[in-house]
Amino acid sequence: MDTREKILQAAAEMLAEDMAAKLSVRAVAARAGVSVGSLRFHFPTQRALQDSLLARIYEHLLPGDAIRDRTLPPRERLLNCLRQVLAPLGTREDARTAWGTVYRAFIEPEPTEEVRAAYLRFEREAERRVEHWLTVLEEEGAVSPGRHTRNLRFLLTVLNGLSVERALPSGESVLIAETETLNAAVDHVLSTGPAPPAGPARP
Known part of the structure; x- marks a missing residue:
């Protein structure tokens, strides 16, 4: 080595x-x-x-670069990228273990500068990953420019929410609900037009 x-x-x-x-x-x-x-x-x-x-x-968790696989349409590629992020969570027990680790590392302890810095490292990498997808799709004309930041935060929020749902004792099929949510999220991102111009500040 x-x-x-x-x-x-x-x-x-x-x-x-x-x-x-x-x-x-x-x-x-x-x-x-x-x-x-x-x-x-x-x-x-x-x-x-x-x-x-x-x-x-x-790279270990998400091998390859699914967003550049142009044998598939943009919608399928973005959907596959989102699924790859959720894949390591696996079963409900895997998700519970993962969220337990996150809780003990970042939520339970006092929010010291060291804890905050450690969390921000992970958050930055997640943001870079999603931003890469959006940049590729924007270069291809599949995503309208001007909503990068909004779409980035939206997709990260969807992924966080779905990962929590996997850990909860839901009574219905999580995978069915998850698939519906991912499809709705992808449709939203690919259908959004350019951001509207900033209007006057409201009182």
Whole structure:
């Protein structure tokens, strides 16, 4: 294993043990058994290390780039991307475990700057993933420009809501309801026109 891989593996292990881990350069270097200078050579900043680690995690969970598979129409591609995000949750027990981990890492503890920074790292990566989909579709003319931010927040909210529903003891088929919601979300994003111009401020 080369030095870069050792560093990423050490950081991943630290994150698996504690989702709120700060992943400081010194701590990760010590865990990987490399010098701080060696780590800085591969990852000049702490942000570069965090971004590379999160990108690796998402590549593992969501292999390939479904949004660029032009053998399918834009609607099916966006739908597949949303399904890929929910896929790791699997069964209700998987979803409960995942949300339990999120609760213990980010909701239960006091909202310190360290906890907030750890959560924002995950949120940033999720935003980048969805923004990438929207950018590709906008370049193809499938999504109207001007609603990027609104569509981004909308899709992330839908994904968060559906992931919570998977963890709850629902009496109906979650997959049927989830499929209907995903279809409605995709239809909304692909049918929205450009954002209206900002009007005068209301009193």
